Amino acid sequence: xxxxxxxxxxxxxxxxxxxxxxxxxxxxxxxxxxxxxxxxxxxxxxxxxxxxxxxxxxxxxxxxxxxxxxxxxxxxxxxxxxxxxxxxxxxxxxxxxxxxxxxxxxxxxxxxxxxxxxxxxxxxxxxxxxxxxxxxxxxxxxxxxxxxxxxxxxxxxxxxxxxxxxxxxxxxxxxxxxxxxxxxxxxxxxxxxxxxxxxxxxxxxxxxxxxxxxxxxxxxxxxxxxxxxxxxxxxxxxxxxxxxxxxxxxxxxxxxxxxxxxxxxxxxxxxxxxxxxxxxxxxxxxxxxxxxxxxxxxxxxxxxxxxxxxxxxxxxxxxxxxxxxxxxxxxxxxxxxxxxxxxxxxxxxxxxxxxxxxxxxxxxxxxxxxxxxxxxxxxxxxxxxxxxxxxxxxxxxxxxxxxx
Amino acid sequence: xxxxxxxxxxxxxxxxxxxxxxxxxxxxxxxxxxxxxxxxxxxxxxxxxxxxxxxxxxxxxxxxxxxxxxxxxxxxxxxxxxxxxxxxxxxxxxxxxxxxxxxxxxxxxxxxxxxxxxxxxxxxxxxxxxxxxxxxxxxxxxxxxxxxxxxxxxxxxxxxxxxxxxxxxxxxxxxxxxxxxxxxxxxxxxxxxxxxxxxxxxxxxxxxxxxxxxxxxxxxxxxxxxxxxxxxxxxxxxxxxxxxxxxxxxxxxxxxxxxxxxxxxxxxxxxxxxxxxxxxxxxxxxxxxxxxxxxxxxxxxxxxxxxxxxxxxxxxxxxxxxxxxxxxxxxxxxxxxxxxxxxxxxxxxxxxxxxxxxxxxxxxxxxxxxxxxxxxxxxxxxxxxxxxxxxxxxxxxxxxxxxx
Numbered sequence: 001x002x003x004x005x006x007x008x009x010x011x012x013x014x015x016x017x018x019x020x021x022x023x024x025x026x027x028x029x030x031x032x033x034x035x036x037x038x039x040x041x042x043x044x045x046x047x048x049x050x051x052x053x054x055x056x057x058x059x060x061x062x063x064x065x066x067x068x069x070x071x072x073x074x075x076x077x078x079x080x081x082x083x084x085x086x087x088x089x090x091x092x093x094x095x096x097x098x099x100x101x102x103x104x105x106x107x108x109x110x111x112x113x114x115x116x117x118x119x120x121x122x123x124x125x126x127x128x129x130x131x132x133x134x135x136x137x138x139x140x141x142x143x144x145x146x147x148x149x150x151x152x153x154x155x156x157x158x159x160x161x162x163x164x165x166x167x168x169x170x171x172x173x174x175x176x177x178x179x180x181x182x183x184x185x186x187x188x189x190x191x192x193x194x195x196x197x198x199x200x201x202x203x204x205x206x207x208x209x210x211x212x213x214x215x216x217x218x219x220x221x222x223x224x225x226x227x228x229x230x231x232x233x234x235x236x237x238x239x240x241x242x243x244x245x246x247x248x249x250x251x252x253x254x255x256x257x258x259x260x261x262x263x264x265x266x267x268x269x270x271x272x273x274x275x276x277x278x279x280x281x282x283x284x285x286x287x288x289x290x291x292x293x294x295x296x297x298x299x300x301x302x303x304x305x306x307x308x309x310x311x312x313x314x315x316x317x318x319x320x321x322x323x324x325x326x327x328x329x330x331x332x333x334x335x336x337x338x339x340x341x342x343x344x345x346x347x348x349x350x351x352x353x354x355x356x357x358x359x360x361x362x363x364x365x366x367x368x369x370x371x372x373x374x375x376x377x378x379x380x381x382x383x384x385x386x387x388x389x390x391x392x393x394x395x396x397x398x399x400x401x402x403x404x
Numbered sequence: 405x406x407x408x409x410x411x412x413x414x415x416x417x418x419x420x421x422x423x424x425x426x427x428x429x430x431x432x433x434x435x436x437x438x439x440x441x442x443x444x445x446x447x448x449x450x451x452x453x454x455x456x457x458x459x460x461x462x463x464x465x466x467x468x469x470x471x472x473x474x475x476x477x478x479x480x481x482x483x484x485x486x487x488x489x490x491x492x493x494x495x496x497x498x499x500x501x502x503x504x505x506x507x508x509x510x511x512x513x514x515x516x517x518x519x520x521x522x523x524x525x526x527x528x529x530x531x532x533x534x535x536x537x538x539x540x541x542x543x544x545x546x547x548x549x550x551x552x553x554x555x556x557x558x559x560x561x562x563x564x565x566x567x568x569x570x571x572x573x574x575x576x577x578x579x580x581x582x583x584x585x586x587x588x589x590x591x592x593x594x595x596x597x598x599x600x601x602x603x604x605x606x607x608x609x610x611x612x613x614x615x616x617x618x619x620x621x622x623x624x625x626x627x628x629x630x631x632x633x634x635x636x637x638x639x640x641x642x643x644x645x646x647x648x649x650x651x652x653x654x655x656x657x658x659x660x661x662x663x664x665x666x667x668x669x670x671x672x673x674x675x676x677x678x679x680x681x682x683x684x685x686x687x688x689x690x691x692x693x694x695x696x697x698x699x700x701x702x703x704x705x706x707x708x709x710x711x712x713x714x715x716x717x718x719x720x721x722x723x724x725x726x727x728x729x730x731x732x733x734x735x736x737x738x739x740x741x742x743x744x745x746x747x748x749x750x751x752x753x754x755x756x757x758x759x760x761x762x763x764x765x766x767x768x769x770x771x772x773x774x775x776x777x778x779x780x781x782x783x784x785x786x787x788x789x790x791x792x793x794x795x796x797x798x799x800x801x802x803x804x805x806x807x808x
């Protein structure tokens with residue numbers, strides 16, 4: 001008789017955003033007259049940039065003719081895209097990353113979820129608290145996290161690094177030594193950023209203790225201040241300790257287009273074995289590449305025209321974040337983030353917990369956000385709002401919240 | 405100090421098709437004057453059907469406007485596609501499969517590779533021999549296959565079910581009871597098909613012993629004979645024992661477009677736990693859906709126009725398979741497959757083994773195929789050729805082989 005992977009049964013509740021979606025659908029079904037505004041899941045609302053649309057149409061036409069039709073893509077992704085990525089995201093910032101260290105994929109979420117497969121099950125994982133749920137959940141599914149304590153909402157074998165007002169939401173080096181360190185900056189959910197000097201400390205630490213930093217740079221396009229690194233490879237020594245994840249979802253509105261990439265420098269080794277070779281083997285065996293037409297769309301993001309257009313989208317969302325940030329501040333809330341990030345991290349005043357505040361906002365303002373506790377115990381008492389809505393909805397949502 | 409998943413190190417050599425690609429690139433570099441024809445990897449050569457192209461352009465236009473732009477897709481895939489799938493592939497064949505039992509993905513390879521995550525590490529896997537490498541390799545990576553014996557090229561904890569001339573390449577029920585049974589019909593690599601009565605035996609067996617059949621139906625569009633089931637759900641009782649994988653790669657030429665789906669009936673349970681709920685959790689946590697525009701392309705495959713056009717492509721490839729089959733037979737080879745499958749399975753005459761025959765064909769006919777031994781020990785002495793080339797190349801390749 002077959003048996004299941006019982007680690008799945010250890011996961012408490014459903015995936016955070018699925019749970020929120022269910023609550024919203026139920027509310028909307030019961031109140032069809034209410035206009036619910038979502039500043040919740042972090043999905044974008046602006047259409048694709050014209051340069052991207054042109055590239056997509058062009059690539060579709062290529063697929064219509066035998067002479068230009070493309071079948072299976074190269075395992076790592078098309079070279080035209082990997083070269084554009086290196087030029088646009090690394091060489092231009094002085095980072096030493098080569099095209100064959102780029103693995104094109106269908107999104108940072110998948111890569112962040114799958115990367116743990118390369119590591120031993122007894123490796124110790126450290127995460128920020130609060131944190132994007134995928135890092136922990138994917139390790140739970142693999143059996144790397146020990147037992148769950150529902151009272152503290154923590155796993156026995158995970159090192160939690162609290163990110164609080166006290167440390168301006170940038171974690172301190174952990175007391176217990178981890179093997180794998182998930183870092184995401186600009187941060188989801190707190191919207192905080194890390195300076196280059198602070199990140200250099202992490203790189204030095206990882207090299208010292210032999211840990212791998214799994215660096216999620218999905219929001220780097222939202223960085224507005226100088227001295228905030230766009231890539232961990234801006235730090236010295238990162239090539240021997242860091243894997244970096246990038247997404248086209250937030251910088252170019254590709255949430256429904258699906259494209260991302262992961263960087264694994266060939267200097268990152270365990271003994272003689274490069275993690276690069278392992279990920280290449282995984283890509284070859286369990287993945288079949290991002291669609292050609294989507295890779296062409298990704299290439300268009302790096303053209304002068306595409307870059308100008310997608311940067312305008314980012315500016316639009318950042319204006320929303322500012323609207324939320326300033327509006328909530330006016331309304332008397334303590335707010336964080338929103339400067340180098342599309343996320344605003346709101347401190348809930350009074351006695352409500354995060355989910356109670358979620359229900360309160362949904363029912364009284366018909367506004368959807370994300371309960372901070374869904375990201376980890378230190379997120380309790382906080383609430384995430386995103387700048388990814390339309391301008392009109394964002395302004396209306398903030399006005400509604402201000403009136404409460 | 406971090407440690408790697410040492411199961412990866414157990415994998416002998418590189419992924420089969422990566423190894424072939426390397427050999428071909430090296431040969432071509434050394435002989436730039438030779439025109440190498442590939443009847444190897446099973447990649448298609450015909451452009452996308454006009455109905456698919458129209459759908460792609462239409463969906464791209466939708467992404468260009470805020471009113472019709474689509475962000476994150478629903479976890480299981482868009483309902484329009486899941487409904488079209490159910491209508492076209494199941495209801496029309498009398499199979500009781502509901503739209504919410506369909507999980508849309510970026511391809512059958514990924515799903516076949518990832519599905520093993522749902523099962524306990526001590527579950528026993530049975531595979532046909534020869535077999536599509538992904539089934540075994542993904543289980544090796546997870547640590548489910550024991551130790552590798554390079555002499556027999558087998559894993560200690562895998563049940564191999566030989567598929568030979570003797571059983572017309574349809575496996576017998578194994579002596580040792582498996583927990584997970586990978587079946588692929590029409591078969592890759594042998595091109596053999598299974599009758600409904602034969603498949604019913606497998607379904608009955610799986611229900612009797614409590615095993616799950618992981619049924620790869622990627623080639624069902626190539627079935628030309630009656631009484632060959634297109635889906636395992638044509639068999640009674642399959643809802644309690646079978647997961648089925650489908651691909652758009654071969655029936656609609658989507659190898660570079662990336663679309664597939666997996667069916668998990670809600671009746672498939674381990675105790676109270678449905679595998680459906682587990683896969684939904686995995687989809688929600690470690691995957692983010694196929695691109696909207698690609699899902700629209702998939703929907704177009706099920707329209708009357710799309711179906712007629714893609715069936716014409718299938719007929720084109722089957723004509724190629726027939727050309728290979730008949731040509732090689734004329735040349736004195738024993739050949740199998742090619743009737744309900746785009747694959748022709750050639751028995752190598754004389755003393756050459758599969759890789760020697762690969763080199764021989766590459767060097768003397770400049771034709772690339774796939775060595776049978778790459779698919780498992782019982783594939784030794786055989787060679788796979790595919791009908792996915794162009795007509796012109798296929799005819800030329802066969803003529804070259806006949807002249808040897």
